[in-house]
Amino acid sequence: MDEACAKVDELLSGYLDRELTQKDRQQVDLHLESCARCTARLREFDSLSTSVGRLRDEMDPEDRERWRKVMDNAFDRTLRGIGWLLLVGAVLLLVGYGGYEFILSDVEPPFVKWAVGAVYLGLAVQLLSVLRQRLSASKTDKYKDVEI
Ligand SMILES: [Zn+2]
Structure with missing residues (x-):
């Protein structure tokens, strides 16, 4: 050249x-x-x-704006999802460990163990029902934000 x-x-x-x-x-x-x-x-x-x-x-400006919003929304949702996962994971770990230690320890009177066990069971059921709700809600409407 x-x-x-x-x-x-x-x-x-x-x-x-x-x-x-x-x-x-x-x-x-x-x-x-x-x-x-x-x-x-x-x-x-x-x-x-x-x-x-x-x-x-x-891509006309309106489309570009809509696209940007969808991306932002997806990003927010992902962040929120990660936040929830961390929170729920940590709580489950602590509660699980605490419960395990508690069950193994000797508590007097014995009915305290049963009562605490019932509380744990109640929490577990609540958590399950919330998870189920979120799951079915996200299936029926992907674009609606679902809050616990
Ligand atoms: Zn040339």
């Missing part, structure tokens, strides 16, 4: 975007008249940037 072609190569994208000074532009025009290689390259560049531009134009 000779020096003139290298220079035109550098200016080509600016040439297409009409960002060149008049002097640079004339220089490129002049070179293109006599150089088949750079003319071909310009055409290549041109079709590339046209297809990129078309892709961008195909």
Whole structure:
């Protein structure tokens, strides 16, 4: 590639975007008249940037806004999901460990053990029913936020 072609190569994208000074532009025009290689390259560049531009134009602003909202929403939901998972996991771990230790220990009077066991069972049932609700709610309406 000779020096003139290298220079035109550098200016080509600016040439297409009409960002060149008049002097640079004339220089490129002049070179293109006599150089088949750079003319071909310009055409290549041109079709590339046209297809990129078309892709961008195909999404009208309203669509783009809607798309952005969907993405934001998905991100929020994922974060919230991770938060819940951590919370529920940690609580289950602590409660499970606490309950395990408690059952193994000697507590007087013995009915305290039964009472605490019942509390645990109650919590477990609550948790299960909430999970079930969330599951069926997210199945029927994916775009509705479900809060516990
Ligand atoms: Zn050239």
